[in-house]
Amino acid sequence: MNIHKMFFYIHYCNCRQFKELDRYPSKITRTLQHHELVFVTGGKGCIIIGKKSYEVKEGMLFYVCPDVPHSIEKDAADPMCFLSVHFSYARVNFNDNKWDIKNAAEVLSLHPGQELKGYYHIEDIFKKLVYSWKAKQPGYEFISKTFLQQLLIAIYQNITKQSRNYSTTLKMEKIIQYLHQNINNRVTLTELSELVQLSSTYLSRAFKETTGYSVIEFFNKIKIDKAKELIIEGNKKIKEVAQALGFTDEFYFSRIFKRIEGINPSEYYSRNVHKV
Numbered sequence: 722m723n724i725h726k727m728f729f730y731i732h733y734c735n736c737r738q739f740k741e742l743d744r745y746p747s748k749i750t751r752t753l754q755h756h757e758l759v760f761v762t763g764g765k766g767c768i769i770i771g772k773k774s775y776e777v778k779e780g781m782l783f784y785v786c787p788d789v790p791h792s793i794e795k796d797a798a799d800p801m802c803f804l805s806v807h808f809s810y811a812r813v814n815f816n817d818n819k820w821d822i823k824n825a826a827e828v829l830s831l832h833p834g835q836e837l838k839g840y841y842h843i844e845d846i847f848k849k850l851v852y853s854w855k856a857k858q859p860g861y862e863f864i865s866k867t868f869l870q871q872l873l874i875a876i877y878q879n880i881t882k883q884s885r886n887y888s889t890t891l892k893m894e895k896i897i898q899y900l901h902q903n904i905n906n907r908v909t910l911t912e913l914s915e916l917v918q919l920s921s922t923y924l925s926r927a928f929k930e931t932t933g934y935s936v937i938e939f940f941n942k943i944k945i946d947k948a949k950e951l952i953i954e955g956n957k958k959i960k961e962v963a964q965a966l967g968f969t970d971e972f973y974f975s976r977i978f979k980r981i982e983g984i985n986p987s988e989y990y991s992r993n994v995h996k997v
Contacts, residue, residue: 732755
């Protein structure tokens with residue numbers, strides 16, 4: 722999931738806390754046109770998503786994607802307590818100084834129902850999201866969307882740590898750290914493969930799944946981020962900035978810069994140093 726390319730719209734949030742006056746019907750059956758996340762904070766009940774039934778308990782996370790029939794039934798003696806958010810999203814790209822916005826029809830890579838471990842951080846963010854939405858203070862829509870992004874990141878990090886591929890994730894983190902440490906140099910895929918003892922093919926696929934970028938795209942991105950810092954400092958020529966970041970060809974550096982930022986380094990310098 723490339724969350725850095727996702728723009729969210731929150732339809733509404735709900736919650737039911739312990740000892741709260743129960744205002745929800747005993748059973749809800751529906752089909753939504755948007756996405757929903759439900760986190761169980763206590764109580765009992767049953768959730769059916771599609772054709773699969775789940776007995777709910779504290780710490781369970783449910784994901785309902787659009788156009789999937791589902792029902793939620795609470796226990797009469799010990800009603801389910803929960804936090805929920807209903808949302809839609811679009812994919813937003815910025816390339817060559819142009820915005821590209823696409824409605825996201827695909828579902829998120831989440832299981833319909835799963836039990837989380839070590840979920841305190843997720844519950845904390847979810848509460849902040851719901852309370853921010855319900856408080857309706859100035860700027861609440863923007864703040865709530867920020868919490869939703871944080872929530873999805875926390876969920877994916879939690880799931881990754883539980884998965885069998887956590888060792889691979891640690892290796893990807895090692896590669897990212899290595900790229901930052903060698904931002905001024907050239908780094909080859911073979912070099913990275915030897916660093917983490919993975920084949921080049923597997924490494925490339927795992928890195929893309931983890932970061933949303935290919936290795937070269939990610940490395941170029943952090944190089945250009947650093948280049949912008951050096952350009953704004955104003956004491957280096959464009960050629961010197963390129964060389965400082967391991968580019969032997971100034972024109973190749975300029976092409977990469979424009980591909981990522983939409984403008985070339987000289988234009989960036991004029992706009993941000995001389996405010997042209």
